[in-house]
Amino acid sequence: MSRSGIMVGLSPTFRQTSFPSMGLKGFSFRFKHWACNGYTRMVTSASCSDQLQLQLQDKQLSSPELVALEYADLNLPLPDKELGNVRIRQHVNPLKTTFSVPVQVPHWNQVFRDPTLPLMVDIGSGSGRFLMWLGKKNAGVRNYLGLEIREKLVNRAHYWVKEINLDNVHFIYANATNSFKQVVSNYPGPLMLVSILCPDPHFKKRHHKRRVVQKPLVDSIAASLMDGGEVLIQSDVYEVAVDMRFQFDGESNTLKHIDEVDSSVLCDSEGWLLKNPMGIRTEREIHAEFEGAKIYRRMYKKCFYQHEAISSSSI
Numbered sequence: 001m002s003r004s005g006i007m008v009g010l011s012p013t014f015r016q017t018s019f020p021s022m023g024l025k026g027f028s029f030r031f032k033h034w035a036c037n038g039y040t041r042m043v044t045s046a047s048c049s050d051q052l053q054l055q056l057q058d059k060q061l062s063s064p065e066l067v068a069l070e071y072a073d074l075n076l077p078l079p080d081k082e083l084g085n086v087r088i089r090q091h092v093n094p095l096k097t098t099f100s101v102p103v104q105v106p107h108w109n110q111v112f113r114d115p116t117l118p119l120m121v122d123i124g125s126g127s128g129r130f131l132m133w134l135g136k137k138n139a140g141v142r143n144y145l146g147l148e149i150r151e152k153l154v155n156r157a158h159y160w161v162k163e164i165n166l167d168n169v170h171f172i173y174a175n176a177t178n179s180f181k182q183v184v185s186n187y188p189g190p191l192m193l194v195s196i197l198c199p200d201p202h203f204k205k206r207h208h209k210r211r212v213v214q215k216p217l218v219d220s221i222a223a224s225l226m227d228g229g230e231v232l233i234q235s236d237v238y239e240v241a242v243d244m245r246f247q248f249d250g251e252s253n254t255l256k257h258i259d260e261v262d263s264s265v266l267c268d269s270e271g272w273l274l275k276n277p278m279g280i281r282t283e284r285e286i287h288a289e290f291e292g293a294k295i296y297r298r299m300y301k302k303c304f305y306q307h308e309a310i311s312s313s314s315i
């Protein structure tokens with residue numbers, strides 16, 4: 001058992017051939033994970049082509065290997081050297097002049113097969129694997145848009161989306177803080193979910209203004225969501241989670257925390273969601289849980305009509 005408490009059964013063949021690429025082609029993995037004393041313990045059940053006989057044996061995995069496993073079903077190909085080189089600075093400064101102008105809105109019918117489907121927007125989508133996994137699972141039902149300020153990540157995500165033929169997933173190289181409103185206001189379908197998952201923390205107080213969650217963005221999200229639409233926020237950094245929570249709690253006229261409207265959703269005593277509601281973890285989430293961190297999550301639902309009804313009945 002490793003420090004992180006992770007044990008996964010894998011065949012020797014799998015170990016030798018699969019992890020260098022992160023692509024894991026030819027394998028299909030189903031696995032469960034659960035919190036165990038603050039750590040993640042994972043068990044896989046693997047299925048693969050007939051000629052490969054899996055002899056399960058315990059192996060301790062690194063956190064990038066866990067990411068590859070979690071997203072193995074995507075079968076992402078290895079990009080060429082230039083696209084694959086996404087080594088980047090720890091943080092990008094969104095206040096740089098280059099990022100001061102909102103991006104151009106795409107022609108939606110050129111990026112989505114059916115641009116009238118309900119849309120999920122992931123702000124700070126990183127590698128994009130999270131949205132690709134959701135897009136593959138919900139093909140023909142929902143569209144997925146990632147807003148990401150690192151161009152290299154967006155270019156690689158575009159390559160992957162094309163290679164695996166996803167016509168309901170798209171990424172835009174943008175500063176989400178000032179581009180979100182313009183982008184979503186032009187979308188022809190309803191906005192049903194916005195996620196902000198493990199945003200860059202910008203720890204220093206003088207850098208808090210670089211954080212992606214700022215009041216105008218929160219106002220735009222609340223205004224743009226369809227009735228019944230949802231917002232998911234999460235961070236492994238408590239201070240950042242509290243900051244986002246404070247801002248979204250401030251929209252209580254339109255956004256209710258999910259446990260207020262759905263009694264089946266459980267929270268801990270401080271109001272953080274007990275479970276990840278997405279069915280997949282983001283990359284940062286996997287790395288953070290590997291290190292033993294807790295993920296602080298909140299999910300809000302837009303209840304505009306309910307609010308209207310309450311206001312008018314109280315007049």
Ligand SMILES: C[S@@+](CC[C@H](N)C(=O)[O-])C[C@H]1O[C@@H](n2cnc3c(N)ncnc32)[C@H](O)[C@@H]1O
Pocket residue numbers: 092094123124125126127147148149150153174175176177196197198199200211212282283284285
């Ligand atoms: C810590 S990573 C988390 C990525 C992913 N959400 C996850 O949980 O694995 C934060 C991401 O947000 C992006 N980001 C930071 N500020 C942004 C902004 N203003 N607009 C769009 N993306 C931003 C970063 O480039 C980075 O990819």
